[in-house]
Amino acid sequence: MNRQWQLASRPAAEPRTADFRLRELAIPEGPRRGEVLLRNRYLSLDPYMRWRMNDAKSYAPPVGLGEVMVGATISEVVASEAEGLAPGDLVVAGGGWQDYALQPAAAVRRIDSDGVEPIAYLGALGSPGFTAYAGLMKIAQPQPGETVVVGAATGPVGSMVGQLARSAGCSTVAIAGGAEKCGLARSHFGFDAAVDHRDANFKDRLAAACPKGIDVYFENIGGPVLDAVIPLLNDFARVPVCGVISQYNGAAGMPATTPLDTLMRNALVKRLTLRGFIVTDFAEYRDEFIAKVAPLVTSGAIARLEDVVDGLERAPEAFVGMLRGANRGKLIVRID
Amino acid sequence: MNRQWQLASRPAAEPRTADFRLRELAIPEGPRRGEVLLRNRYLSLDPYMRWRMNDAKSYAPPVGLGEVMVGATISEVVASEAEGLAPGDLVVAGGGWQDYALQPAAAVRRIDSDGVEPIAYLGALGSPGFTAYAGLMKIAQPQPGETVVVGAATGPVGSMVGQLARSAGCSTVAIAGGAEKCGLARSHFGFDAAVDHRDANFKDRLAAACPKGIDVYFENIGGPVLDAVIPLLNDFARVPVCGVISQYNGAAGMPATTPLDTLMRNALVKRLTLRGFIVTDFAEYRDEFIAKVAPLVTSGAIARLEDVVDGLERAPEAFVGMLRGANRGKLIVRID
Known part of the structure; x- marks a missing residue:
């Protein structure tokens, strides 16, 4: 049978x-x-x-x-x-x-x-281990000396993330629930530090465990743990989103409680990439940009629209208006 | 003077x-x-x-x-x-x-x-235009036939994003404030569709304008506009975060009103990358993973911890306990 x-x-x-x-x-x-x-x-x-x-x-x-x-x-x-x-x-x-x-x-x-x-x-060499490998090595790409923080750190995915990160030369910080699991994270899995997310001072303890900030947060949890991590993230930090355990017990249809929960659930299920950027980070491409786009602007294939205000003295009122959406197109002050 | x-x-x-x-x-x-x-x-x-x-x-x-x-x-x-x-x-x-x-x-x-x-x-060929180019072409990398949605679409950045996306063969959908700007988006900047974010039926109209979902959302706005976009994002969608205008008028210190606002502000300022993934998307790397990690597991350099429960009949109770965090390490049922 x-x-x-x-x-x-x-x-x-x-x-x-x-x-x-x-x-x-x-x-x-x-x-x-x-x-x-x-x-x-x-x-x-x-x-x-x-x-x-x-x-x-x-x-x-x-x-x-x-x-x-x-x-x-x-x-x-x-x-x-x-x-x-x-x-x-x-x-x-x-x-x-x-x-x-x-x-x-x-x-x-x-x-x-x-x-x-x-x-x-089924574990270290199975899907959990491979999940750790893909998210850490292929998405986060940790560099020696960086700080890698791992949620659900004694689980089969988190424990592999920590060990792979350590072997890549990173400082590793475990987040786990309870003193026993925190001890296990350090003694058995070799994390440099472990922080209990049930601790009333979790936020402060996490910050203390990451004196150089966080370069990689391997997201397994969501919710309040993520809220505590975000302010500690360094410039150019990477957040592979592997799971959102805090949401798994939601009702059918998984109504998220906050817009951030919704984003994180969508990020996981749809494999979204969300990436902040500042144009100056891309300076190496500026010549390529001008070479490709200037001819399009010259030919009129790309339309421009400038809203030119006359007189330096009017800059503040033009600026205040722009933030209210009063201008059409690129706002420019002709100085004299 | x-x-x-x-x-x-x-x-x-x-x-x-x-x-x-x-x-x-x-x-x-x-x-x-x-x-x-x-x-x-x-x-x-x-x-x-x-x-x-x-x-x-x-x-x-x-x-x-x-x-x-x-x-x-x-x-x-x-x-x-x-x-x-x-x-x-x-x-x-x-x-x-x-x-x-x-x-x-x-x-x-x-x-x-x-x-x-x-x-x-100062506009199309300046930092606004280059910002559009960097975020769209270097981060989002739009493919022909994809749907690109752009916030603040008649602004100097958004208008360039739309035109560059169209020239890359994409369907382009503008989000702008008011009927006049929506008209401008279509007639002057050539967007395929434009949706007014002040419209009471904004969510429905955005969905109607994106019958194949959204592959790239060029984020300039944040807040409720982002909330409306998230459910429409397709698998593997990209969200370059260029600005969060909805937050710019916050008080000094910029206290965000929701955890999602906090994430988006951090994503921008710190140039974070947040990326959801599912291990099966990385199948091409599985052999590499086994080749690199199996020796570490064999040698003991990577520690394992398995929590083996005896008997198929105990699978439900073991599963329920795992979701409460009762297990230590990888949970496995020995079937007989």
Whole structure:
């Protein structure tokens, strides 16, 4: 038989065990050509699953009511109609919360025996570790000497972010909930400092732990933790947005409580890039700009509109009016 | 004599003309070696000046009380002790709100006669135009067929963003205040559509103007306009943050009214990059990740911590506990 956990009801806030239903089903028939039948050995449980329980658009479709809960597994091939996969092979798969799964061979990855325990492929070497790697190394691109702050720092993603950042020569500061996890962050995962976000003086303690400000904030949390981080960010800081755990328990449809929550949820789900800039940072491109755009202005292909006010003495009133939107086009004072 | 507008008082909200004071001073003595004496002909007035009137840290220092207001100018060299600059030359300079300015030659750029009216170098070919170019072409990198939405669209920056985006093959949607500016956006600057942010149905009209969603939002405004844009952003949308005009009239110290305002102000001033991501977008790097990190895990250089729960039947309770932070490390269910 195939024991299978199905989604029984959609939680309004924190999920309860009653939101899941255990069914015993026949072992799936197959495999057909190109498929493998898997016996799941280990199941990964991850926060993103909470989001899948909502009937809301996200980067992945929701789990339907009465459907098996999704999840990554370490599984053993028990029957194969696919080249390169044989009974007894261990694979990483999306086997779900059940004993058996039928999967297309293209959706599984064989684990080569490389001296690493197979379950590491659900954590440090699995999607959590790779998430840390992608967000830190490909988005944040930390430089030696920078300060990297990590939310949910003892979790499988955060703990890898901290260790990868340390190996890149950065100072690492953990944010975690409670003294035990803060201790774990320092002693087991090697963070230089750890700050408890439940501490009444969290803001001050975070600032004290980051005397040179924050160059990279690996965002896993959202909400008040983000509020405390923002003022400490340095010029040109990078914020890879990996998760917003503080929102995962929101009701179906995930109504955010603040506009910032909405932005962060959109940033994650839609993979937005938001980047502040000051034109002087781009000085190297000014010649290119003039070379490309001056001919367009000269030819009239690009329209200009200037609002020229006569007399230096009128500068203040023109300026005050501009801030009220009174001018049309570029406001310029002809001085004499 | 040199007429000079000085900052007389720091405005608490909207500036008044009384916040400025006109003084008549002697023409500055000089130039010394490497300097030029300039007669300012045209003065650019720009929203960023409002920010400089506050006594608050920003990307540039505030104007001091009793100091000349800063500003870009088209100026004529009247005396030169610098190679390559001669009396009569026209330059773009930061001459400020005054008749005469003494400047280091390195801080001015000579305008070569290229058939463009000199004042274009304060607008379309000046910092506003270059700001549009940098934010759109270097940060947003619009692709043909994408939808580009521009705030403050008839201003010198926004109008250039729209025209550069159109010439890159994009659909362009203007956001402007009032029917007249919306008409100007379409007829003079060639936007495909224009939406009035003062319209009571602004949100709906913006959505209607962007039937394929928004790929690039060139942020100039902040506040409620941003709130309306966020839900319309497509996957992988880019938001260059150029300005937050809605905040410029805040009191000294610029207390933002919402956490999102705080983030946007920080994004601009500190040139932050905030980027959401999903690990599957980085699939091309997975082999690199395993190759680099697996040896570190094998050697123990990277610590792991797994919290293994026994029995598929316990998956729901383990999952519920994880969302409360009850687990330590990576949560895994050993299925049998």
